[in-house]
Amino acid sequence: MVIDLRGRRYRLTPTALRRILVLVLLGALASFGGVAWKTFRIHQEIRALEAALEAQRRANRAIEEALGRASTPEAIESRARAVLGLVKPGEELVEVAIPVSPGDPYRVPRR
Numbered sequence: 001m002v003i004d005l006r007g008r009r010y011r012l013t014p015t016a017l018r019r020i021l022v023l024v025l026l027g028a029l030a031s032f033g034g035v036a037w038k039t040f041r042i043h044q045e046i047r048a049l050e051a052a053l054e055a056q057r058r059a060n061r062a063i064e065e066a067l068g069r070a071s072t073p074e075a076i077e078s079r080a081r082a083v084l085g086l087v088k089p090g091e092e093l094v095e096v097a098i099p100v101s102p103g104d105p106y107r108v109p110r111r
Helices: 014-070 073-084
Strands: 002-005 008-011
Touching (some): 014 073
């Protein structure tokens, strides 16, 4: 095969054509390989974000269920009794006193 460039004639041998073809294919592969690698990394990141999103959705559902259970009148009353020490009208609160020795450094003096 003969190529004419700027008035000069060049003869391409089959070996030269193969080398040119290999170089062109390597260039295309390098270009495509970079794009393929970036695409692969983006897909990995998407999968990781989807997994994190699903874990957060599960955590949100658990919080919503706990909030639903804590909002019932029975749960509110139980919490008010345990934490605040509240009693209903007509009920009596009985606290058990723990005896301490007179020499106990944590003993609260009477007024």
